[in-house]
Amino acid sequence: MAETGQRLLIVDDNKVNRLLLSRSVEMLGHHAEIAENGRLAMARLNKEAFDLLLLDIEMPEMDGFEVLEALKADLALRDLPVIVTSSVEGLENIVRCIELGAEDYLPKPVNKTLLEARINSCLEKKRLRDEQRRLLQRFATREVAQDLAEQGFSIGGRRVEASILFCDIRGFTALSEAQTPEESIEFLNAYYTLMFDAIANHGGIVTLMIGDGLMAVFGAPQALENTAVSAVSAAQDMFAMMADFNSERIAAGAPAIRIGAGIATGEVVAGYAGTEARASYTCIGRTVNLAARLEAHTKAIGCELLIDETTKNGLGATLESRLIQGVEFTGFSEVMDVYSIAT
Structure with missing residues (x-):
């Protein structure tokens, strides 16, 4: 079971959606932070540590697809779990999100029970990845760990x-x-x-x-x-x-x-x-x-x-x-x- 009290960043240009998602996240025992678009979200992600991203697709300045592409290209952020929460329809959009690294895709309005299950699942995967990284840093040198992260095994x-x-x-x-x-x-x-x-x-x-x-x-x-x-x-x-x-x-x-x-x-x-x-x-x-x-x-x-x-x-x-x-x-x-x- 995932640990409680994790930091989640909610990225959505709609104030109502941000408030409702924040309330749902906090009722699950986590800490909710918000960003009004992708550009602001990336600025925060480059300065602060978060455990999970709840990401909208249709946003001004930098949309959700662009955020996913930026995360995928950033060695420090590419393992951050992302759940897309969007009203954008079409199988091709869901596939594109998954291909760009999203863990899951939840249509709006978001079902609270499903959101809880997806959040717990993503946080547990992140906990396991973080534990693997700690073990690697303990039993391998920093240079080898960096080589594995950049080049793969x-x-x-x-x-x-x-x-x-x-x-x-x-x-x-x-x-x-x-x-x-x-x-x-x-x-x-x-x-x-x-x-x-x-x-x-x-x-x-x-x-x-x-x-x-x-x-x-x-x-x-x-x-x-x-x-x-x-x-x-x-x-x-x-x-x-x-x-x-x-x-x-x-x-x-x-x-x-x-x-x-x-x-x-x-x-x-x-x-x-x-x-x-x-x-x-x-x-x-x-x-x-x-x-x-x-x-x-x-x-x-x-x-x-x-x-x-x-x-x-x-x-x-x-x-x-x-x-x-x-x-x-x-x-x-x-x-x-x-x-x-x-x-």
């Missing part, structure tokens, strides 16, 4: 230029063995809070978490001006946050935590992988594999942050780096030059 990907960052904790297995499972979960939650903040502050999104390791992408689904600078800046913030985090741990008698990271820049295929029933946003390709190899290589040579040559070129002369020549990576036929960045 489909399995597959597209080629984009991006920077990929891999990071994990050094010696996490030994650390977790010295803690209870509850302590390990609490530690990981604190760790991920810091890492997510650093990554998000530079336009990146985390696409994968496995234990103590994570993968982040910069440049998809939303483009960035310079993905290499964004990724390296995020990594430096991650190391700075870990330094502060370790100060607190040491003061509490806990061991310091060390992390390592690798960054590669280039073409990736970014999109939704999985099935129609279960999918996640991710990136695949040579650049992703190289970033993972760079992160793993930090352990072998005892450094904290390694980047590939493409990332180095994207940084210009903004950061000092140490050249490491002739590195061979599993799965790559060519020998590479990579760079260590001070953190």
